[in-house]
Amino acid sequence: xxxxxxxxxxxxxxxxxxxxFTHEMTAALASCGGCGTVGPIGALLEYxxxxxxxxxxxxxxxxxxxxxxxxxxxxxxxxxxxxxxIPERL
Amino acid sequence: MSSDIRAIPExxxxxxxxxxxxxxxxxxxxxxxxxxxxxDVPQWPGHRAGQHVDVRLVAEDGYQAQRSYSIASPPxxxxxxxxxxxxxDGEVSPYLVGELRRGDGLEIRGPIGGYFVWDVxxxxxxxxxxxGSGIVPLMAxxxxxxxxxxxxxxxxxxxxxxxxxxxxxxxxxxxLEQLADPPLVEVVFTFTRNAPPTWTGYRxxxxxxxxxxxxxxxxxxxxxxxxxxxxxxxxxxTLLVELGHAASRVRTExxxxxx
Amino acid sequence: xxxxxxxxxxxxxRSSRMAEAPRLPPGQxxxxxxxxxxxxxxxxxxxxxWDFTIRDADGRSARWSWNEFQTLPRDxxxxxxxxxxKWSKFGTKWEGVSVDTLLAAAASQDVGxxxxxxxxxxxxxTTNLPLTDxxxxxxxxxxxxxxxxxxxxxxxxxxxxxxxxxxxxxxKWVRGLQLMLTDSPGFWEQLGYxxxxxxxxxxxxxxxx
Numbered sequence: 073x074x075x076x077x078x079x080x081x082x083x084x085x086x087x088x089x090x091x092x093f094t095h096e097m098t099a100a101l102a103s104c105g106g107c108g109t110v111g112p113i114g115a116l117l118e119y120x121x122x123x124x125x126x127x128x129x130x131x132x133x134x135x136x137x138x139x140x141x142x143x144x145x146x147x148x149x150x151x152x153x154x155x156x157x158i159p160e161r162l
Numbered sequence: 163m164s165s166d167i168r169a170i171p172e173x174x175x176x177x178x179x180x181x182x183x184x185x186x187x188x189x190x191x192x193x194x195x196x197x198x199x200x201x202d203v204p205q206w207p208g209h210r211a212g213q214h215v216d217v218r219l220v221a222e223d224g225y226q227a228q229r230s231y232s233i234a235s236p237p238x239x240x241x242x243x244x245x246x247x248x249x250x251d252g253e254v255s256p257y258l259v260g261e262l263r264r265g266d267g268l269e270i271r272g273p274i275g276g277y278f279v280w281d282v283x284x285x286x287x288x289x290x291x292x293x294g295s296g297i298v299p300l301m302a303x304x305x306x307x308x309x310x311x312x313x314x315x316x317x318x319x320x321x322x323x324x325x326x327x328x329x330x331x332x333x334x335x336x337x338l339e340q341l342a343d344p345p346l347v348e349v350v351f352t353f354t355r356n357a358p359p360t361w362t363g364y365r366x367x368x369x370x371x372x373x374x375x376x377x378x379x380x381x382x383x384x385x386x387x388x389x390x391x392x393x394x395x396x397x398x399x400t401l402l403v404e405l406g407h408a409a410s411r412v413r414t415e416x417x418x419x420x421x
Numbered sequence: 422x423x424x425x426x427x428x429x430x431x432x433x434x435r436s437s438r439m440a441e442a443p444r445l446p447p448g449q450x451x452x453x454x455x456x457x458x459x460x461x462x463x464x465x466x467x468x469x470x471w472d473f474t475i476r477d478a479d480g481r482s483a484r485w486s487w488n489e490f491q492t493l494p495r496d497x498x499x500x501x502x503x504x505x506x507k508w509s510k511f512g513t514k515w516e517g518v519s520v521d522t523l524l525a526a527a528a529s530q531d532v533g534x535x536x537x538x539x540x541x542x543x544x545x546x547t548t549n550l551p552l553t554d555x556x557x558x559x560x561x562x563x564x565x566x567x568x569x570x571x572x573x574x575x576x577x578x579x580x581x582x583x584x585x586x587x588x589x590x591x592x593k594w595v596r597g598l599q600l601m602l603t604d605s606p607g608f609w610e611q612l613g614y615x616x617x618x619x620x621x622x623x624x625x626x627x628x629x630x
Contacts, residue, residue: 078418080418086274090178124609222428227434
């Protein structure tokens with residue numbers, strides 16, 4: 073089975089993102105560091121499970137957000153996000 | 163369906179999601195492969211239609227598995243209903259559909275989600291496209307719509323397009339027939355594997371022609387929610403954009419590969 | 422204070438753990454499947470554009486086109502593989518060119534060496550390894566699996582194969598090896614996975630001894 077049939081989206085990262093941020097993050101807007109496309113985190117394409125979460129831009133495939141949980145540590149790489157806009161009231 | 167009606171909670175969500183042990187108060191078989199679990203969740207903050215919960219199972223030897231399941235119940239319900247479809251080679255779904263029973267505890271956290279959600283305030287028209295178990299979060303939206311006050315309900319026409327293998331695989335079939343109320347609420351099925359000879363409706367995977375026929379035109383600017391297997395969701399979302407709908411009006415939730 | 426976890430009545434793992442079996446590294450279970458795990462979409466590289474490059478820290482390189490690669494001596498290793506997500510698969514059959522062969526050919530073209538390598542792949546994936554873990558008959562660039570061409574979802578046209586380490590080191594869609602003077606964490610290592618990844622010592626994460 074190809075990875076494209078198995079991929080999820082940013083909705084599936086909603087739980088782990090709540091562990092890091094105090095806001096609901098799937099509605100947050102991320103601007104892609106690769107191509108500049110702006111879209112909700114919920115619309116990013118998710119790969120990498122179960123080793124970790126890799127959220128990629130649906131336009132250019134750049135990894136926008138990467139998260140790995142190891143015993144006792146949560147690491148995030150959001151170097152692929154140029155700007156994050158988080159609605160504080162849904 | 164609902165035991166008590168509760169007030170719609172305010173939009174703010176608690177800062178940190180805690181794992182809570184919910185109690186299974188009812189189980190209901192929907193189809194041969196799908197079952198609804200009705201949960202009493204302590205200190206449940208309420209939820210919005212379209213949100214999901216994470217479920218965590220820990221075995222006696224410490225082995226852990228975690229999955230996400232969409233909430234089927236509307237925000238008005240005091241209990242939280244999850245509908246789970248059994249995947250044959252699954253690790254968690256066979257337990258939830260086959261083993262878990264009334265009185266058991268189930269560890270969950272939620273509600274989760276802020277993108278794939280619909281409230282009456284979002285408005286309409288509302289286009290819901292479901293593949294298989296993708297119907298679950300859309301059912302929460304449909305149930306929310308049904309419970310809205312008459313003027314709010316009348317302001318939002320709804321069309322549900324539901325792709326299932328056969329009529330026996332349709333989850334909530336009887337309730338969907340009840341909720342159908344054309345022209346305000348229309349329910350359209352397509353069966354991809356088998357349907358009785360008397361079925362005069364669609365008998366194929368959702369394609370451009372079906373979407374064009376079922377959906378409103380882009381000029382009506384419908385809010386579209388597409389949920390189900392990844393391949394179906396991506397195909398439908400692409401087709402809707404090709405038909406002229408704004409990408410920002412098409413919201414998607416992928417469930418991964420089909421069972 | 423640690424909370425007692427809630428034990429789900431009647432739940433158990435689908436596969437029984439056999440950590441005592443000598444062929445199974447600690448914490449692993451045997452599978453007959455071959456699960457697909459990818460950090461991104463499947464690259465589609467045509468054989469006419471595919472090449473493989475070994476490059477040193479000064480930029481000197483040796484390069485093979487697909488046709489040139491196919492003329493190199495090949496092995497057919499049969500190996501057990503171990504994924505950090507805990508599944509192990511025994512007796513997998515591969516076909517490929519030994520990394521020793523490639524490094525020797527590169528050296529004969531004056532490409533220098535280094536104590537570390539980084540595997541460079543289509544789609545941007547990278548993984549780092551000590552040079553000693555890809556030499557001495559321990560690693561291949563594999564283009565055949567189970568008697569047929571390596572399928573794209575498992576890394577075809579070619580992937581790195583380093584079966585004595587956790588399988589994320591066997592980088593899919595590999596296009597070259599960069600020889601390094603210092604260790605440079607790759608895609609998963611940057612996020613906390615181990616720089617070496619020996620399953621027999623359970624080197625899953627950074628900091629594991």
